[in-house]
Amino acid sequence: xxxxxxxxFNRGPAPLVRLAFFASxxxxxxxxxxxxxxxxxxxxxxxxxxxxxxxxxxxxxxxxGRIADYFASQAQLREENADxxxxxxxxxxxxxxxxxARAETAQLRRLIGAGExxxxxxxxxxxxxxxxxxxxxxxxxxxGSHNGVRAGSPVVDEAGVVxxxxxxxxxxxxxxxLTDKDQAIPVQVVRNGLRAVAFGAGSSGMLELRFMAANAExxxxxxxxxxxxxxxxxxxxxxxxxxxVERDAAYAFARIVCxxxxxxxxxxxxxxxxxxARQAPPPEEAGPGEEKRPAKVRKSRRKDADAAQ
Amino acid sequence: MLLSDSPATQRILLPVRASTIxxxxxxxxxxxxxxxxxxxxxPDFVALVLAFWCVRQxxxxxxxxxxxxxxxxxxxxxxxxxxxxxxxALLAFTAITLSRRIxxxxxxxxxxxxxxxxLLVQGVVALVRLAAGADFPGWTIAVGPLIAAALWPVITMLxxxxxxxxxxxxxxxxx
Numbered sequence: 001x002x003x004x005x006x007x008x009f010n011r012g013p014a015p016l017v018r019l020a021f022f023a024s025x026x027x028x029x030x031x032x033x034x035x036x037x038x039x040x041x042x043x044x045x046x047x048x049x050x051x052x053x054x055x056x057x058x059x060x061x062x063x064x065g066r067i068a069d070y071f072a073s074q075a076q077l078r079e080e081n082a083d084x085x086x087x088x089x090x091x092x093x094x095x096x097x098x099x100x101a102r103a104e105t106a107q108l109r110r111l112i113g114a115g116e117x118x119x120x121x122x123x124x125x126x127x128x129x130x131x132x133x134x135x136x137x138x139x140x141x142x143x144g145s146h147n148g149v150r151a152g153s154p155v156v157d158e159a160g161v162v163x164x165x166x167x168x169x170x171x172x173x174x175x176x177x178l179t180d181k182d183q184a185i186p187v188q189v190v191r192n193g194l195r196a197v198a199f200g201a202g203s204s205g206m207l208e209l210r211f212m213a214a215n216a217e218x219x220x221x222x223x224x225x226x227x228x229x230x231x232x233x234x235x236x237x238x239x240x241x242x243x244x245v246e247r248d249a250a251y252a253f254a255r256i257v258c259x260x261x262x263x264x265x266x267x268x269x270x271x272x273x274x275x276x277a278r279q280a281p282p283p284e285e286a287g288p289g290e291e292k293r294p295a296k297v298r299k300s301r302r303k304d305a306d307a308a309q
Numbered sequence: 310m311l312l313s314d315s316p317a318t319q320r321i322l323l324p325v326r327a328s329t330i331x332x333x334x335x336x337x338x339x340x341x342x343x344x345x346x347x348x349x350x351x352p353d354f355v356a357l358v359l360a361f362w363c364v365r366q367x368x369x370x371x372x373x374x375x376x377x378x379x380x381x382x383x384x385x386x387x388x389x390x391x392x393x394x395x396x397x398a399l400l401a402f403t404a405i406t407l408s409r410r411i412x413x414x415x416x417x418x419x420x421x422x423x424x425x426x427x428l429l430v431q432g433v434v435a436l437v438r439l440a441a442g443a444d445f446p447g448w449t450i451a452v453g454p455l456i457a458a459a460l461w462p463v464i465t466m467l468x469x470x471x472x473x474x475x476x477x478x479x480x481x482x483x484x
Contacts, residue, residue, distance in 0.1 A: 057342035058342070133386055
């Protein structure tokens with residue numbers, strides 16, 4: 001004989017059973033997200049659902065900023081204008097020299113047979129807010145996949161590399177800063193061309209060069225730029241300056257701490273560089289003419305070299 | 310009157326409306342999405358409101374609501390999907406289990422219980438993130454839950470306003 005309660009007393013499964021259900025569901029999601037990245041579709045749907053709330057939440061700050069801009073005094077604007085003019089003069093001088101240098105570089109590269117560097121496309125974006133995750137260093141910018149931002153694009157400011165787009169939503173995208181613990185960037189020392197990989201050092205706001213031999217040729221004040229060998233970051237963008245080198249005989253590697261060049265955790269505007277222009281061209285279909293092409297290239301290179309001599 | 314809201318002096322409240330609960334959750338999400346200067350110090354309003362409804366209405370709001378809110382928080386903040394869902398489901402379970410006990414205390418006594426619940430949420434999130442390989446961001450993450458718990462009396466007062474109106478509206482009354 002079983003005693004089942006009448007249906008109006010029925011309260012569904014016991015709380016502990018429900019907790020076990022939701023906890024296991026959460027664990028499944030956590031593993032799928034952290035290990036396999038299978039949840040991007042679900043995430044983008046949910047993100048779109050909370051997007052109106054997010055815009056509403058950031059609206060007062062944006063409005064306040066706009067009102068403050070409106071009431072900026074004339075003297076302030078004048079001063080800023082003069083300042084910008086002076087900067088522009090300096091920059092245009094640099095730009096003229098850059099044009100000449102670029103033409104020269106292109107010519108030299110053609111001479112040695114290296115592939116031409118394609119011009120970069122870039123897009124200005126405004127930082128909406130810094131990420132609401134105390135465990136990671138991220139910022140959210142106001143350009144998304146609708147504006148052509150792709151996951152993986154490098155993000156720079158006027159002084160150097162800021163980070164990399166790690167997730168492009170429809171209207172906003174998340175940029176992981178260089179100082180994040182999981183972020184790595186291939187760099188090169190300007191002084192001697194030494195290659196290394198810089199990792200974020202987490203909460204200290206610094207970068208670290210790991211796995212550099214204790215006797216590596218590197219010293220305080222060395223400037224690091226992107227080496228460009230990963231195909232993601234264009235070469236030659238400032239990344240950091242070496243701030244401290246600790247060489248301990250007990251360890252095989254030196255401990256090298258660097259200060260990021262860009263205002264990684266400050267500033268308001270950034271440039272998103274399009275990295276698709278730098279990707280290798282798609283391989284052409286295999287055919288009988290396949291083997292001839294490299295020979296031709298080699299021949300033309302040889303011709304160039306002869307001409308140079 | 311506010312601080313003596315223990316069962317002895319409790320008023321009989323109107324039944325809660327679903328729109329009040331949903332609206333309060335939407336406002337809490339909005340408050341969490343505000344551009345806070347320091348995320349570690351910002352109180353988690355969603356957890357606070359969820360704890361409130363789980364304590365006051367354990368039959369209406371439970372682990373399912375907490376889990377969904379957690380998912381929305383995770384997606385909106387761009388963090389690991391499921392970390393807040395897990396923490397909020399646990400929070401809802403604990404709050405429902407303790408709801409009879411918590412309501413027996415005066416508001417500041419309730420706030421102490423809520424502080425423990427919110428620290429549990431933060432602890433679960435921290436454990437998940439550390440297991441996923443993140444750095445420990447420092448003990449400042451424990452400050453947010455304490456600030457949120459200090460807001461408990463205010464939240465209680467605000468969220469009970471819709472239930473405190475008299476049943477018969479007397480047009481001739483002054484207030």
